[in-house]
Amino acid sequence: MNDTHRGNLALRLACAIACATAGTLSQAQDASGGQSTQLEEIIVTAQKREQNLQKVPVAVTALSSDTLEKFRVTGINDISGLAPNFQIITQGIQSIPIVSIRGIASGVSDSAVDPKIGLYLDGVYIGRSVGAIFDIADIERVEVLRGPQGTLFGRNATGGAISLVTAAPSGEFHLRQDVSAGNFDAWRTRTTLDLPAWGNLALKFTYMHDEQEGTMRNLIGGGHIDLRQRDPRLGVQKYADKLGGREVDAYMVAARWQANDTFTVDYRYDYTDSETVGFPNQQIGIIDGSALAGMMGLIHSLQPAYGGITNMSPKRLGRIASATSVQPMTVEGHNLTLSWDLAEGINLKSISAYRKLDQDPNIFDLASTGGWKFSDAQLQALLLGNFNAIFDPANAPGPNDSFFSLLTARSMEQRQFSQELQFTMTRERYDLVAGLFYFDEKSPELDTLGIMEPVTNGVVVPAWYDSIFGSGTTELEARNESRAVYAQATWHATERLDLTAGIRYTQDDRETRLVRIAAATGSTLQPGTYKDDFSKTNYTLIADYWVNPDVMVYAKLATGYVSGGIMSGIPYQPEELESWEAGIKSQFFDNRLRVNAAAFFMDYTDLQVQTFVDGSQRFDNAGEAEVKGLELEVDAVPMDGLTLGGSFGWTDYEFKKYILPPPDGDIAHEAHPAWTPKRSLRLSAQYDFPAFAWGGNAFMRLDGRYRSRSEVGVRFTHDPDIDRVTYSKAHWIVDARAGVAEIPLGKTALSISAWAKNLLNEDDVIVFGATVINQMVSYAPERTYGIDLTIRM
Template structure:
């Protein structure tokens, strides 16, 4: 702990060293003449977001800081038709909804419909994206299918985080945070002086809080056989303790530019409290009657639709997530017209989810710990990606040729205990794979701890080739692309459902291929106003889950948009209308009888509207708003019946920032307030009239605010001091809910948090 907070203490000491030179500056008063450009790479090359004929939202480093965006889980604040939720099952598995397409599955067998990237490297597992990046420079969110240039599994869109490149000049930036719920955060970034053509940058981040809901049964210990080992129930829920490191090396070889980037995150955290909302009366009536659960010395918290300050979860433990990533990007300018580019990536995820207690109580039956439904999980994944590009420009023509390769291996061991007594007189608990195996005792007649769980390994491969061609004239642009993708997938089931006690282990293989296309026509009124029409297709790989083959999901999308900078660059309007038609829509559900299973709706239909406005009506004042409307209809699954749409119909954000004139010492004050709205929506894909009210999430409007004193000179440094609050009105509404057949559980949003940031830059 002392070492971690030396980062914050060091910033105080460094502030009194007058010989240091401030390496980064902000215009006096923080105001600029107009609305600045945001750089994006939507067409695989850096350009202004206003010139790209696609719906894209970009953030620079200043906006990321103002909105407190530090990772993928924070990105759904101001992007229209994007919603990000913290779900149950893992503290590191956010659920994303972008234009109605969802992702967030914990299963390695199924992919995500939203492409997630760090520095252009595709992330195969969205379930491991709730981690902090130590050194984010900008973020871009592309809405709608990106079937050719980004390609892989981007039926809903793509989110790309770009970390910072070294500056080549010596500079230090340090930040510290103190807040309620024992929030403590410290970070440091050091840019080293260039050594010839080589420059380097390193960052470190520590972030922790003690959690928001107390556990009535902390410290209960269960000794499992490997790979699970000993687990101990958490003290609180929502707690996080993260250490993250980022390093970047840049080699400026003139025509050859080389960038190596590394990120590492070590995160120990607990889920938001899984609260018992009620019981499903259609499943085993009488099982949930309070007399059964309140047999002493059980601890039972009655079902409630209001957020509780304490719950009894004797089996929910801290999870431990370790993520590392390496990327090597090389760009060679062959001549003025042609550039060769290579992007190589390796990423690794190790997550011990630990215990997941989802029955809403801590029960003792006959002197032994008992669970109605709970699980334990151990997950590991590795991936390698290689992308090669040839980028060219000749006169009014520009083009991209590319090839992509992806290989992924992983193992997920996840027994689910239903009506199980755990032995306490034995040295370790061994999950049962069938009658006569293991040493857990079942009270409901369920023959296996893997009936609703699985011990599975996967190996996925994907190869693609693509081409994109564009023609630019004074008043119009035409562009089109094509991509061919080939996927090969393998699942090895050691235990799942009737395996192995009534069926042998299963190895299943599947392969798919698909052609994708896009075409765009842009009319350029003048350099500040343009409109576009876009057609694009997308493809989400099929696969095998539980030995069952499922088909790929495909989409055709039609989009019309306008981008305009008006009133001498004081008003920006970006708007888009879209229509999407999907086939074989993939949706994951869960019940106690069969565990995780896949819905396959024959079709899904989405249409909607998005608008983003930014205005600078007077000097120092910036106003922004975004609105998204989505109408979605999913066809019934022929086997499992109706499928619910889970994305909110309306999303809205409102923001205002005022930067005061500079004081005599060059410092200035900035104040920002943001409001975020999303309306009532469903949270369970399985339609069940008996529990519909419990799994309907209410509409909510959250408010964040930040007041900062910027560029305060202290010695040879400049300081920034900020007071901030999130969820100002202390909303405590239901954020996620699921009917798990036996009972209905839910998690509630994080309550009001507030604190102070202090930063120094040299």
């Protein structure tokens, strides 16, 4: 990681304050200090048109800019747990998130596999899980839609969708400077400049820098591995000095041209340049009974003699040896939205978008054996059964020799273009939303997998035994096209009863071009171009009834699907879901109390199951499941200044069929969903003290998020020593924040607060699951704390 941004904290804070308060100001931004007296009204676009949250018959949690600030959301991963039955888990490789909604998890990194949770930025679909958790400089609102969204949002949203909305320019001068400093040398700054309108044109600029040193020292940091004999493009990779760190620069430009009263042009450009280092993982054991167990056990037993570092412990280690590099990635996007008001209540909108992602070559130590030592000569002797040669001092590993059991090196690109036309009509007796959608994606990637691989004097040298273990390089390019047409109409049958019906037809064309493939002996897969196409029709039926002006009940039937694809040259079919949901939305006491609840049942068919056949990864439609659950959200202002909030989620996920290749067969009786706690709970409380006589007001806030035990693999290993840490135990994550807001400083307003995340320093386990060799555990970040400073003008 780059050290040029680090320096004296006091000097940096002083500089930020000086820069923000310099110059002549036209007007200070209105202060938001004082005590809250009711809940804020939130506008959402969950049905492709602006509506009050309480009037939408959909299970959706909306987080306004004010709410995001209260929870101190600085990245998309911070919204985890803020909605019921909703989790975002950052894996060891930070750029590949796991998103789970109602038991449906998404997070496979392969270009040939689509995510099961839709992510949208200003109405634009983000096509890949890799890079999906990128930092956006200026998020105004987040909407978490739970349950299948197949009609309006399309494919790959069976679990739900996350919609991010960025802030539009206001046409008035505003300047905001945010500065934050914390432990682990964390430093974050964000500058937002909203310019006065120039004629009909308004502009807004935002820049953000966010960095944090790694949380764990890498015992082999500064070392390197030369992969050029595997592929020259992979180069020489340096091991990171610390693990779990990040350095991010993000920019956003927003422009709005109001051509006339009926035509608006919005353009947004976002750019994120990040360097992250994977969260450290450590070994907890070798998989007994695996084909390589005996071999791994022997190599492990020799490590003390050679000075190897095993990283093996059932408890969290303070430092480890990991052959992991910095993972550089850039994400860039353009969005052009044209909006025409054709007549009163009739609008036509065009959303054209181009996005690109580039991930430079990097390595990740999947099995956490980068500190082991074993030579090429010893491995050859072991495979040939010459055990005397294994212990011959002449064959012992040299000082720059090492060994890893499972290491991945990869680089990838992704380019996507999407075009959507939306037509909306609002009439006294009905509302209509209809549209056309087109999506085109190209994603080349280069993946090198090293299994049981000696490193001779820092160099990986291809050897005859690579084909035995499946080591080598795979190069492919995925090309995906999707076309869809949709319509959804709501009939206001009476003053209280609305009936909604929607339908969407989608055509997917998939193509995977395998340039070269490395797989174990026995694989029949050959380089070539593999194609397939799929089509699917989804529908939605909703009835909602207003019991009184403050209480609405609804029932919903919806379908969704995840697109089929091609993995290792073999096509697999779409995954389908049918969902029934009933809910209530209510608010009472002059909007001081809001209660929303939902119950759901989902029937999953043709579940896409990941398997390994002849050393090649495959997806088969070999599963069925039923999911049922409950969700409750409550927000209240019981007294002036005091805001309480909470949510509860319960999910019961049961596999009905889960077929793996022989000899396993159907393991539905022992399979369990990954990343799906049966119960989740959030409790929040904030008290805003009365404003001081000189202006400004103090506040205190406490947030707690609870997750019951959740498994992190589909099945147990049946090894008690390993199985006891193959799950994330039930735990609370407690965050706290306190400060003084809107302190008047002339024509500026200053806010300052202290915060802590994971206040109790809870060990939250993230487990990758058993490889064919060993079991690894990764822990979530430790307690972090710091100070935030904000100046508005």
